Every structure is written in C-alpha cells, then in structure tokens.
Amino acid sequence: MVEKECDNCETKTQRKLLGKIRGKNLCRKCRKEVRENHREETIDEAGIEQELISLEKNIKNESQRKHYRIRNPIKKRKKISDEIPVPKGSVIKKLDPTNKLESYLGFQESHILLKILMKRGLDFEEARESIKTMKEELRVTREKLREQNKPEEEVKRQMRLKIEELYNY
Ligand SMILES: [Zn+2]
Numbered sequence: 001m002v003e004k005e006c007d008n009c010e011t012k013t014q015r016k017l018l019g020k021i022r023g024k025n026l027c028r029k030c031r032k033e034v035r036e037n038h039r040e041e042t043i044d045e046a047g048i049e050q051e052l053i054s055l056e057k058n059i060k061n062e063s064q065r066k067h068y069r070i071r072n073p074i075k076k077r078k079k080i081s082d083e084i085p086v087p088k089g090s091v092i093k094k095l096d097p098t099n100k101l102e103s104y105l106g107f108q109e110s111h112i113l114l115k116i117l118m119k120r121g122l123d124f125e126e127a128r129e130s131i132k133t134m135k136e137e138l139r140v141t142r143e144k145l146r147e148q149n150k151p152e153e154e155v156k157r158q159m160r161l162k163i164e165e166l167y168n169y
Helices: 030-048 050-070 107-119 124-147 150-167
Strands: 003-005 013-015 019-021 025-026
Touching: 013 050, 013 124, 025 030, 107 150, 124 150
Parallel strands: none
Antiparallel strands: 003 013, 019 025
8 A cells, every 4th residue: 555644744644545735745634624724714814704703693693583583473563543643623724725736635635634544444555545536536626616617716715625525524
C-alpha cells in the first residue's frame, strides 16, 4: 500500500486517501479542517454570520409565536360596527346653502354615510355599492330638476332634502 505524508500534519496516509486543496496533498482530517475554516471565513467575509444568527433568532421567535398562537388563539375581533363612531347631529345643518357643491354627495358626506350604513350592518362592499347607487340617484334627480328649468337655488334645496333623507332613512 502506497503511503504518503499529509502536507499539513505530516501523518503517513494511504495515497488514495489524500486529497488536493490549494495545491497541497492533505489527509481527510486536514481537508475537513480546511473546508470548515474556509466556510467560516466566507461567512465572516460576507458578514453573513450576523445575519444567520438573527435569522435563526427570527425563526425561533416565529415558531414560538406560532406555538403561542396555537395555545392562545386570536380572540374574535370586535364587530366593525362597534368601532364606528356615531356621527353627532346632522351634518346637513352645517352645510352652506350658497355652496353649489352641496347639491352633491361629497367625500365627507359619503364617508359619514358609509359609516352609518356599516353601523346598520352592511359590510364595506355593500355600503360602498349602496353609496354609489345613492350618488347615481342624486345625479339623476339633479339633472331632472335642471331639465325642468328649476332655479339653481331650488335644485340645491331639493338635493339637500334628499341628502338629508339619506342620513335619516
Ligand atoms: Zn493531515
């Protein structure tokens, strides 16, 4: 059996068990060492070690959280209607009758109506659809009134009444 010394530890080793790393013939033990050192170097160089550590921490935390969740399931969320504040007073009364925009259902009004509808048990999508319909109805009414050549003041007055109806219906 042909034996040769390991270039590193000088232990006589079967030739076929020696392996070349960076030009040196090394025994199995030394090769393993070199590889391990190299891996550590690589990780260090890339600054990955810290990342690996925090990654591991994260994974540990995550699985802890998961287990915590399994033991302590999330309590049912409060119904959305409980979280929506009741609008105070009629918003309509604060509206300026000379403001042309008030014959429209503006953003603020839509928002309040949305809350009112959801408080009445509609979900968000239903409430949104419903407001879309209201806006369309208001638009049609407004156009009708204008076609009848009603004075703009009258159009606004009627629209405000209609909007106020929406709040109270
Ligand atoms: Zn060796």
